[in-house]
Amino acid sequence: MHVFARLSVAAVFFGLFLSPALAQPAAPSPVGAWQSADGQARVRVTMCGDGTQLCARLIGLSGAARTARNLELLNTYVVDRARPSEANVWEGVVHFNGQTATGHITLVSARLINVSGCQLGMCRTFQFQRISNRVASAAADDTRPLPQIPPRTVGLTLPE
Numbered sequence: 001m002h003v004f005a006r007l008s009v010a011a012v013f014f015g016l017f018l019s020p021a022l023a024q025p026a027a028p029s030p031v032g033a034w035q036s037a038d039g040q041a042r043v044r045v046t047m048c049g050d051g052t053q054l055c056a057r058l059i060g061l062s063g064a065a066r067t068a069r070n071l072e073l074l075n076t077y078v079v080d081r082a083r084p085s086e087a088n089v090w091e092g093v094v095h096f097n098g099q100t101a102t103g104h105i106t107l108v109s110a111r112l113i114n115v116s117g118c119q120l121g122m123c124r125t126f127q128f129q130r131i132s133n134r135v136a137s138a139a140a141d142d143t144r145p146l147p148q149i150p151p152r153t154v155g156l157t158l159p160e
Contacts, residue, residue: 028110030054030090034128040065043078043128045105045113053081054090054105056115069098079105079115096124 030045031054042060047053056079061070073095082092082105094103094117103117116125 028088028107030105030107030113032130033059033132034113035060035131036065037127037129038065039063042131043115045079049081049083053083053092055080055082056105079103 031047033042033044034056035042040061040063041058043056044059045054045056048055055077058073058076058078061074076095078095079090080093080095082090082103085091085104088107090105092103092105094101094115096117099119101117101119103115106114106116108114111130113128113130114125115128116123118124
């Protein structure tokens with residue numbers, strides 16, 4: 001009986017202390033706050049709809065993007081209920097520059113997403129860098145000036 005007690009204590013010890021070390025890390029998620037590669041726009045990505053869909057709301061603008069027209073779009077959805085279409089890709093409706101198009105959110109890495117949309121053969125892709133995993137609702141400070149990130153090239157695909 002004494003041996004059984006020692007084995008039980010050992011099993012509990014290994015279960016409590018080794019299981020976290022052996023556990024798989026959580027898969028990256030696009031949920032959180034993101035900033036455009038040029039540093040001029042922020043979006044907050046959340047799970048929405050049935051819980052498997054993604055929504056992205058415009059929460060901040062700065063620099064040349066802070067125009068009267070764009071300010072009217074603050075706190076509106078730029079991506080609405082995108083459904084999973086393949087691993088790390090969600091397909092749905094993208095709103096950009098007053099236009100609506102079929103588009104995608106692609107989780108490139110834990111720190112990078114692409115938002116793309118195509119309409120009438122013209123496609124655009126915007127790259128966003130993670131600034132927070134925080135999912136809480138947008139706070140009043142979300143519209144403060146954004147820190148500048150060095151400009152990067154944003155892909156634009158045009159039909160030939």
